[in-house]
Amino acid sequence: MRGAASCNLSERVLEVPLGPGGLARVVRAHELMHARVSPHVQHLIKALDEVSPRALECAEEFRVNTLLARLHFDVALLRDGTERIGGRRLAEAGEWGEAVCFLLAVLGTGAEKEYLAGIRQGQASWLGGLRAIRKRALALVDQLTTASLGVTRLNEEGLPGGYAMSTLVLARMLTQSLAARAPTTPDELRAFRRSLEVGGRRPATGRFAPLVFDDSVAPGAPRGGGSVRRSRATTSGTVLRYPGRLLSDDQRRAFAQRVRSHGGVVVIDQSGSMDLVSEEVRALVNRSPHALVVGYSHRPGDLGATPNLWLLAERGRVATRCPTGNVGNGVDGPVLRWVLARRRANEPVIWVTDGQVTDSHDHPDDALSVECANLVRRHRISMVRDLAEAAKVLRTNRPTPASRWGDFGRVGRKLRESVEISGVSRYLQK
Secondary structure (H helix, E strand, O other), X not given: OOOOOEEEOOOOEEEOOOOOXXXXXXXXXXXXXXXXXXOOHHHHHOOOOOOOHHHHHHHHHHHHHHHHHHOOOOHHHOOOOOHHHHHHHHHHOOOHHHHHXXXXXHOOOXXXXXXXXXXXXXXXHHHHHHHHHHHHHHHHHHOOOHHHHHOOXXXXXXXXXXXXXXXXXXXXXXXXXHOOOOOOOHHHHHHHHHHHOOOOOOOOOOOOOOOOEOOOOOEEEEOOOOOEEEEEEEOOOOOOOOOOHHHHOOOOOOEEEEEEEOOOEEEEEOOOOOOOOHHHHHHHHHHXXXXXXXXXXXXXXXXXXXXXXXXXXXXXXXXXXOOOOOOEOOOHHHHHHHHHOOOOOOOOEEEEOOOOOEOOOOOEOHHHHHHXXXXXXXXXXXXXXXXXXXXHHHXXXXXXXXXXXXXXXXXXXXXXXXXXXHHHHHHHHO
């Protein structure tokens, strides 16, 4: 049964069946091959910031099984009869990531055919993507001789050679594939196949990355100054600023009164498309120390090792360092929800952005753009294109006019579409 045999290199414990028969012999050979070629923990830890542990485990299973097959062991015996139902359950549960990894664990063994049959029963549309991964994995190991596939001599990076040339390469491919959205349409499948090639762009995931805070960018000691003067309507004063309120306002608040505000929220998209200068970001933070100012940018494909959100100013405390960004967007929606949860009363929220929302692999996605557009409309977030305009809107608290939505890429288009749809709905109701 799967999991009954194991090879623990750290504690030097080997568990194998000792009985007669071909299956027991192959299982013993499999675990002994792990003892012969698999890397120790210190080598595995080096890769965990770029690959998934599960992807690394399954890629190593594939290397070991390939070596056994080349030594003429009957790997067709490596099956326990649960593969078909296991594949069907994974597919029915929508566990695309585990389906991708487990394919490598059974690839080339007697369990492969039954496993794919189970996937077909639960989600036949996944077979195209899984077959593309299978083809790419087989092509990679076919390029390596048996000696190079199993070599344990350390390379210039301090990693076992065979592990670095095969397992680690396959684990990188699996990691980006398991995070991707399962390809179901012909266009998605073509893009997915291209992503598996050397130097190919990561496939789309269709979801945002989780937030990772940069603890090294912490706001310093409280500081004064930087308040913003605003006008508000009142029932008395020396300046009749809003005469129309004499007719429209029950309290006739037609006069203007100067008030000073110390708040506001500024969200700065620091991805590569914005091309922001650190000095300009620093100038905005210094002018608005009493606001909540955050910057964000996600490194495409990162597994959580690289921070993608940092506090630049927090209610009177200003950070001493300003990060430059990580190329991609990737966390637009989570950042907006995070700051909205920390918004005070009705203080203004300004989003410095070009509206080009992307997923965790930096691909544009309609659903994610709609999500951000809904947040903008529901919470009256003001969108601006540059930092100078952000400082101005922070003082005046003016919403983004509909005439400027075209300046904000996909989010702007989704805002316009939502207005057109609501207008049609109102017309139909009439």
